[in-house]
Amino acid sequence: MDITLIKPKIGHPKGGEYLDEGRMEPLMLGVLGGLTPPEHHLTLWDDRFEPIDFDRPTDLVAITVETFTARRSYEIALEYRNRGVPVVMGGIHASLLTQEVAQHCDTVITGDAEQVWSILLEDFQSGEMKAIYKGIPGPAQGITQPRRDLFAGKGYLPVSLIQFSRGCPNHCFYCATSAFFEHTHHVRPVDRVIQEIGDKKLLFFVDDNFTSNKAAAKELLRAMIPLKTHWVGQMSLDVALDDELLTLLQKSGCMGFVVGFESINSDNVTWMKKNNVNSGVSRAYEEQISRLKDFGFQIWAAFTLGHDFDTQSSIEDTVAFALKHRFSFAAFNILLPYPGTPLYDKLNEENRLLFNGNWWLHTDYRFNHAAFIPKHMTPDQLTQAGMAGRKKFNSFPSVVHRALDLKTNLRSLPKLWIYMKYSLLFRREVARKENMILGGNSFEES
Ligand code: B12
Ligand code: SF4
Structure with a gap:
């Protein structure tokens, strides 16, 4: 199966294009890639600086949605759905405003993808993809290693994104993350993080x-x-x-x-x-x-x-x-x-x-x-x-x-x-x- 992963841009200046020179690797899509069984083929489009080839044949599109990229995400989803390609959305906005996001795609994943992504793929292949999959915010990544090969040659800043923990126990009342993780905090096993660091020289x-x-x-x-x-x-x-x-x-x-x-x-x-x-x-x-x-x-x-x-x-x-x-x-x-x-x-x-x-x-x-x-x-x-x-x-x-x-x-x-x-x-x-x-x-x- 061919799966297309997309990181949407925020927007554009009036009458022009904004190409993000300070762009960083979209780690969430690397993680999603790592959770995908190897028999599937993956393509990553980073809308922040490259045009999406909407006509390239693909079986399923997965878009990561933050609040400030929601509008662009819905536009991208419409292009694919008009071509008959089903669209899955996930990410913080999909979790915090599921009903809105659900109107623009075929399936929404709330919370973390770790527990539900492979189930969704199996359901999709058997023609039984559900409208909503609920992942709980849990231990970051578990044993998954991000598919960093998806980032190669895309001109990202020379810094590898990585995570040790997710969430935060505090209650700052403007914070979307705090709401997303319901004030919980989870750490990954140290040996997994050390393994993922490997010989990388600059990390974020x-x-x-x-x-x-x-x-x-x-x-x-x-x-x-x-x-x-x-x-x-x-x-x-x-x-x-x-x-x-x-x-x-x-x-x-x-x-x-x-x-x-x-x-x-x-x-x-x-x-x-x-x-x-x-x-x-x-x-x-x-x-x-x-x-x-x-x-x-x-x-x-x-x-x-x-x-x-x-x-x-x-x-x-x-x-x-x-x-x-x-x-x-x-x-x-x-x-x-x-x-x-x-x-x-x-x-x-x-x-x-x-x-x-x-x-x-x-x-x-x-x-x-x-x-x-x-x-x-x-x-x-x-x-x-x-x-x-x-x-x-x-x-x-x-x-x-x-x-x-x-x-x-x-x-x-x-x-x-x-x-x-x-x-x-x-x-x-x-x-x-x-x-x-x-x-x-x-x-x-x-
Ligand atoms: C790293 C980061 C950045 C980096 C950018 C990294 C990058 N790749 O470009 C920097 C510092 C540059 C940055 C900038 C900004 N950021 Co920022 N950022 C983050 C941060 C801290 C971590 C994101 C991350 O990589 N997490 C690790 C991945 C693996 O986790 P994840 O994204 O949650 O993905 C998991 C699930 O959500 C789910 N999932 C996610 N997407 C999808 C898609 C599908 C299809 C599926 C099935 C599942 C799924 O599965 C993943 C694995 O479990 C988040 C906080 C957070 N915890 O989310 C804020 C956060 C996303 N940023 C935020 C904001 C506001 C911004 C800015 C707008 C700030 C500003 N005013 O300039 C800018 C805009 C960036 C831009 N697009 O130009 C807000 C967004 C709020 C919202 N409701 O949308 C957050 C939540 C911070 C906060 N506390 O409010 N950011
Ligand atoms: S702003 Fe959010 S992540 Fe930062 S301390 Fe407050 S609750 Fe935690």
Whole structure:
């Protein structure tokens, strides 16, 4: 049987195409490939940079759907279904908004694919494919090794995506992952992860929160030390409170990680139910940041803008804070109400959702624009404040200012090289994504 796997793009600039230069391997499709019995033939189309050949004969199409790619996913599904090819959808949006997704495909898989993908394939071959398969969010990957050969020759960034754990026990109320995994957290056996790392030299652990289970993380880090690999990941700020963990991270080759600061205002942090992990906010995070820098970690600081205690000037303060700390990278994303999250439900109850409550399908919605009415500014003011922040942080004077951080970016030549390469890439990519229209441009409104 011939199976086509698809990673859809988010959208496109008005009247043009956006080809993602900073694209990373779609690990979920590699995992799906690894779960597929070897007698089947697989083809991967990454819509973010290559045209899909809809006319190539195939028996079954599998699309991974995130909320911001839902519109494009439905367009792709329609093309195939018009040609009589059945379509399966899975991924976070398929789990959080199953009824909507089900209207655009033949079968939806909710939760993880591990327990249900091979059953679906057997049912399909015997002509008995069901409308819904429910996978539970469980141990990441088990024994499956991703089919990384599917990524070969596609021009992905030279970093291998890998996962040690999935989910997160915390309750940050805007977080789609937390809703997807129902606040559970699962780790893979250490030997499986070490086997998968093999001789890879640069890794990105995609775990939502790599250090959620600190004892398990330490076990993996000890086992990674002899591999002499370099890696980046994502962790919550409470990692800074554990010196043994910081030492092991450094020894295992960790160069830096994404930290979800989200806000520098303690009222916001409490409002979003993140005060357990971001407990340092009341002292402006100073001690934790300084501790992370002592170890040389290059921090990618993630902020979300538009929380209930945010104002236009507090957003300017947030950008100033990121510049003051010379973070290697930073994201200033507008707070987005993802369906299935407590934030979405709250804003819905308060009648504060824009775009009929489904921004991800709305033709007027633009990427990284406000999709709700903030408390202390207009939606447009929030959108503009986000854009101004991204522009300032990614400006050339800022790139130079941040390069001069002796504890991180100037600590060694490899760190400086990583910093320069990726800050220039992100600078370009962030600017190109501004105002992007969701979906493909053949569907653009005139
Ligand atoms: C790694 C990652 C990234 C990487 C990109 C990686 C890549 N390949 O391009 C980076 C850092 C660049 C990134 C960027 C963004 N990301 Co991101 N990212 C993730 C993260 C942390 C892990 C995804 C992953 O690889 N997981 C490992 C795989 C194996 O697991 P999985 O995707 O869940 O797949 C399993 C199941 O879902 C299912 N499944 C998935 N697809 C399919 C398809 C079929 C057919 C089937 C049967 C099953 C199936 O089976 C798989 C195996 O069990 C997730 C959080 C998360 N846990 O999902 C956020 C996440 C997906 N990202 C998110 C967001 C918002 C973004 C951005 C829009 C942020 C921004 N504002 O710029 C950008 C947009 C990226 C883009 N497309 O341009 C949100 C999406 C929310 C939503 N409701 O859609 C998430 C959930 C984070 C969050 N906490 O909210 N991201
Ligand atoms: S700590 Fe991160 S992954 Fe965990 S619930 Fe909060 S935002 Fe989501």
